[in-house]
Amino acid sequence: xxxxxxxPDAEAAADALxxxxxxxxxxxxxxxxxQGASGVLVMTAGVLAPxxxxxxxxxxxxxxxxxxxxxxxxxxTVSATGLTGTDSRTEVALPETAVRAAWAxxxxxxxxxxSAGSVGAAVLAARAQWGMAAVAHDLPVDPGEDVVRAVRAKxxxxxxxxxxxLPRGVAFAAVSMGFVHGEEDAPLYxxxxxxRLSLDRGHILVRGPVRSGLTQVRATGR
Numbered sequence: 252x253x254x255x256x257x258x259p260d261a262e263a264a265a266d267a268l269x270x271x272x273x274x275x276x277x278x279x280x281x282x283x284x285x286q287g288a289s290g291v292l293v294m295t296a297g298v299l300a301p302x303x304x305x306x307x308x309x310x311x312x313x314x315x316x317x318x319x320x321x322x323x324x325x326x327x328t329v330s331a332t333g334l335t336g337t338d339s340r341t342e343v344a345l346p347e348t349a350v351r352a353a354w355a356x357x358x359x360x361x362x363x364x365x366s367a368g369s370v371g372a373a374v375l376a377a378r379a380q381w382g383m384a385a386v387a388h389d390l391p392v393d394p395g396e397d398v399v400r401a402v403r404a405k406x407x408x409x410x411x412x413x414x415x416x417l418p419r420g421v422a423f424a425a426v427s428m429g430f431v432h433g434e435e436d437a438p439l440y441x442x443x444x445x446x447r448l449s450l451d452r453g454h455i456l457v458r459g460p461v462r463s464g465l466t467q468v469r470a471t472g473r
Contacts, residue, residue, distance in 0.1 A: 254345050256285075256292065257320035261340035268343060269429070270294050270315050270453075271334040277427050281331040282352045292319035296331065297354040298424040299407055308404040309418040310354050310458040313428040328355045359447070359456050364440040370414050370448060372435040379426035382406050382419045415439060417457055421448060425455050 258264040274281040274296040284295040299311040333346025389402045407420030414422055425431050430452040440447045448455040 254347075255337060256287075256323070256343040256345065258341045258343070259318050259320075263317045263319070264336075264341050264343050266315065266317055267292070267294060268334060268336055270296065270313075271331040273428050274298065274313070275331040279332065282328050282350050282355070283331050283334065284328045284352070284355045285325055287319055287323040287325045290318060290321035290323075292317045292323070295355070296428070297352055298428065299403075299420045300352075300354040301404075302353075302400070306400070306404055307408045308400070309408050309420050311407075311418065311420045311424045312354065312359070312456045312458075313424050313430070313453060314359075314456060315453040328352050357458070359445050359458075360442045364442045364447060367439040367441040367446065368415055369436050369438045372431045372433060372437060372450070374413055375422045375425045375431050375437070378411055378413055378419055378422040379431075382423055417446060417448075421446075421455050421457050425450065428453065428455075430455065 256264075256267065258267070271283055271294075274283060277298060282297060284293075284297075286293040286295070294315045294317065296313045297310070298313050299308055301308040301310065327349045328351065329346050329349055335344045336342075337344050385406045386402055389406070390399065394402070407423055408418050410416040411419040411422070425437075425448065430450045432452065435451055437448050437450045440449065444458060446457050448457075
């Protein structure tokens, strides 16, 4: 595979770099899954994801679809900081190696989505700002990484009635990835195990719902 992504125009290449750059601003160790086929590149970013089975952080993905070289066929995950510009405005350089990300192991379905209401862009912006303030308020002085992740999981993983009881991290992802603008009313769609929020600038997908605690022990028979 070519070490570079070839786009039909400079705008598409710039969009790809902006997408990766916004994720890197949220998480310097963030990764982007690149799925290319038939002239279409699907870029998926793990904005929020648990690092252990018992962590309450939801899996919240951001997705953007761009036109790309029709000969490109790929499915790999790379570091967001590894995607860089080149001397050509229509190319994006890939890092030398791919990375592994647990969230990239399960793909959202491509069909079977049904309408599930909508959420206003202004509501998303307001809930994201509230959550950012709540995280800052709850963090102690000089917190360790485990404390930071616990606080973020508590705030962003909590279902928010203002956004159809989705984890508040959906609003955080939509705002931090630059998908929220204007007075847009974004439709919601559901599929088994997934919910998708579709905005003009991209999609936010959440896998869940997140459940805390242990389930009842079930008899399995002899």
